[in-house]
Amino acid sequence: MTWFSRSPWIFHYDASSCNGCDIEVLACLSPLYDVERFGIINTGNPKHSDIFVVTGTVNELNRDVIRNIYDQMPEPRVVVAVGICATSAGVFRECYNVSGGIDQVIPVDVYVPGCAARPESIIDGIVRALAILEEKRAKMNTANAAPASGNGDPGGAR
Numbered sequence: 293m294t295w296f297s298r299s300p301w302i303f304h305y306d307a308s309s310c311n312g313c314d315i316e317v318l319a320c321l322s323p324l325y326d327v328e329r330f331g332i333i334n335t336g337n338p339k340h341s342d343i344f345v346v347t348g349t350v351n352e353l354n355r356d357v358i359r360n361i362y363d364q365m366p367e368p369r370v371v372v373a374v375g376i377c378a379t380s381a382g383v384f385r386e387c388y389n390v391s392g393g394i395d396q397v398i399p400v401d402v403y404v405p406g407c408a409a410r411p412e413s414i415i416d417g418i419v420r421a422l423a424i425l426e427e428k429r430a431k432m433n434t435a436n437a438a439p440a441s442g443n444g445d446p447g448g449a450r
Contacts, residue, residue, distance in 0.1 A: 299331035300422055303341035305361055307394065309348030312408030313375035317345060319411045320418075327415055330422070338364040343421050344371045344398075345414075349381045350391040362398045368428030370421040372402045374414055379403045 306314050320327045321334060335341050338361045350358065362371070373394045376382035380393045394400055401424050404417035 299333055300342040300425060301333045301335045301340055302343040302345050302418065303335055303338045303361065303365070304345045304347070305358065307346055307348035307354045307358060307378070308351055309375065309377050310408075313347035313377070313406075313414075316408050316411050316414060317347065317374060320414050325411045325415060327418065330415075330419065332418060338362075339366065341365055342369060342425055343418065344369060345374055345418070346371065346378050346394045347374045349377045349384050349387075350394060350396050351389045352391070353389075355391065355397055358394065358397050368425060368432055370401045370425045370428070371398055372404060372417050372421050373400045374404045374417065375409045376405060376407045379405060382407060 304314075304317055319325060332343075338344070342365075344362060344365060346358065348354075362369070371394065373379045377384060378394045379400075381390050384390045385392070391397075402417045402421045404413050406413055409417075
């Protein structure tokens with residue numbers, strides 16, 4: 293794990309799950325696992341978050357909600373699908389109103405398998421997401437860097 297310039301904040305959304313993975317996500321915040329030791333803060337506002345943690349399946353009612361939350365998050369952002377329901381719809385895959393996993397609506401960067409996913413797996417997935425987040429930040433910084441010469445100003449420096 294690398295040193296991060298600022299603490300990553302996560303936003304957790306339950307997309308119609310059985311709540312098994314949600315309980316395990318909350319266990320990650322408990323003193324036993326303590327994800328805050330990595331500087332990870334759970335926030336209730338997607339506009340302040342870096343990592344979108346989703347549990348459960350996609351259905352017609354939450355499809356727009358998931359997309360809306362994702363669109364509210366600032367760039368760069370990382371999505372973590374927690375549990376087999378979020379990754380592939382799991383045992384609910386054949387239900388009439390289930391469209392599939394989270395990747396049917398938004399791009400997913402990290403998949404955390406399990407039913408319910410263990411807290412150790414969730415923490416590992418979030419740490420992997422941190423590395424992806426730093427890569428995306430580095431790419432954004434290089435893309436936003438001003439060119440050293442050839443700025444297109446025919447009048448020269450002012």
